[in-house]
Amino acid sequence: MNDQQSGSTTSTLFGYAPAPESRSVVDIAPSYGLFIDGEFREAAGGMVFTTRSPADEEVLSEVAYGQADDVDAAVRAARAAFETWSALPGAERAKYLFRIARIIQERSRELAVLETLDNGKPIRETRDADLPLVAAHFFYYAGWADKLSYAGCGPDPRPLGVAAQVVPWNFPLLMLAWKIAPALAAGNTVVLKPAETTPLSALFFADICRQAGLPKGVVNILTGDGATGAALVGHPDVHKVAFTGSTAVGKEIARTVAGTDKRLTLELGGKGANIVFEDAPLDQAVEGIVGGIFFNQGQVCCAGSRLLVQESVHDEVLDALKRRLRTLRVGDPLDKNTDVGAINSAEQLARITELAEAGEAEGAERWSPPCELPERGHWFAPTVFTGVGQAHRIAQEEIFGPVLSVLTFRTPEEAVAKANNTPYGLSAGIWTEKGSRILKLANQLRAGVVWANTFNKFDPTSPFGGYKESGYGREGGRHGLEAYLEHA
């Protein structure tokens, strides 16, 4: 080999030039009203709030702040629409859902950019994960609309009425799809309140409903904050409440709904255990650990935020994990090469920071890969805590950020005991080449989803939900229809 060649190639870094996705594909209006009865209108009280991009704190738009009068108007519109919508043959409702699914596919680039702007998550994720799943959910439930009698929810299931749906900011459009698609397929009408920090994709979805010719009042979008959500959940003419969000708010909602005949499903927090055995496919396990906790900056209720690794491979796995984290690219969410984007809000960043500091104070060892964080916006470097015990706060409390707590175990029994030793029970992962161990452990883990040799995989056909303080009820699959149907 000649020297000229070796010299020229080893001295230059193979860096990636910036590859920003174009913002011009999305046209954000300076202000948005509430979407009630097929029309955008100002809030009755005339109040508005702003939504900002978490990546640079730029104001994106002004959004109407819905209050009790607006909630009442939206519920009345939904109630009126319910009469005709629920009376349509299932195949007719399916047509609308299929149409919505196709429009979402056609407009997916626009929606992906919008979601990234409003939420701060990387365009890679909105483009490759969120939007395909959003369309898939509408397609899937469109297929069920004319087959409700065969869904295992009784011989002649009927819709419930008006569904009040409150969704979080971590997957604004995907959570909307999880809730609206089965509700409409089953014949319900909905009033949906998106999160305060991420209202835009729901408002674009309202536009898609109009584009699809969906009858007025079937879908209503009510922007606002916690008070708006509380008024919606408490409205007497609501028959079904579906909430995804924090456990604290979930408990409040459960108290509000208790004693009424409203049906309730809750998807709440989690502290998922990702269990790696010594015989695991280690390279893939490392990828699974990374995807489990750093996907969407760890702002995922089913994140694998507790890594339980068998003591015999602890050092090997940690070395491999740290090596891998050095290649994670943190920064501009609109750059197509960004792996980790911005934290959704200043409040959320403060909470993550506080818990990470508690981890250090309690004696766990903190590590982050070298990475430069942008000066503006809300950012938190991917962080790994080793030497964590069950008694540490970072092993018990949901951090909802890119922070991984690493614990060890020696036997499968110990792994199960530690994995289950949490008030939550949403997800778990098992990494081993031994199939029998997967089956045995999956039965012992108190978690709604147990992934084997993978993590954070979603599909509209697969039910999702929690145990204990992670909530009750299931979304997705046939089970997801049950929450929106009753039978004699």
Added chain:
Amino acid sequence: MPTDAAPRDAGRGSLSDVATSDAALRRFLQGLPGVDAVGLEARAAALGTRSIKTTAKAYALDLAISMIDLTTLEGADTPGKVRSLCAKGARPDPGDRSAPPVAAICVYPDMAATARQALTELGAEGINVASVATAFPSGRASMAVKLADTREAVAAGADEIDMVIDRGAFLAGRYLQVFEEIREVKSACGAAHLKVIFENGELATYDNIRRASWLAMLAGADFIKTSTGKVAVNATPPNTLLMLEAVRDFRAATGQQVGVKPAGGIRTAKDAVKYLVMVNETLGDDWLSPHWFRFGASSLLNDLLMQRQKLATGRYSGPDYVTVD
């Protein structure tokens, strides 16, 4: 590329006792971490979505050109064909002298002398001659024939030997036989570097590819190579990623660095850049050099040149603006 065999063997000494019997080798190879096919393929696909633009792309295109083993392996090869391939390898773009030369010219053993002489006449001594010895592509010949094939290629001026392993012996679990064959060929190579070809498409499972990688590296391979280019499944992003992970783990275990060469079916600049992204994110800078990574390809070069012209001029030229050699 290191030429001194002594320190390499010393470095592998700590693992030498695993190659004392078929049983010992099997225990060692089966003890390697398993490969989850779904996860491996997902990771390879995810790496393929990196968006490479402007300066990074310009660098990647030139790097890819400098890593090519420009190859002709046809029964119909003639001295004239080999000579024109050498001329192309030395100056890939006659209209743009800034295009770098390729790493090596890869030919059958009987053409090694022709290639060596052509490169000397071109003043392109920096380009290596690689020769596929050892009864390529099937490897179905006696050891004596394989060794003679190797020695003749080296005597004719080959700087690099691409050997095929006996896939039959590997699949039958005769790991020690494969190990010994690689060692003997390595020894017959003398100063030439040895690339060991697995023919991944015939090894059937990802686990087998990881085992073959370790087996070859333990036996002294300087490079591990995916395939001959002569079967249906050649280099793929997942099987190359797996081999990259194996050389990374091998260096961590022994301190010895081994190169990787995907071969067969890599035809476009876009594909080549995806492979470089895999190298970059799996192994980093240490392997981003023709010393440690090669492309076994013939038609890839022209697409790289066309992409290069596009970056320089802002528009696509077309196939008549690159040579057909």
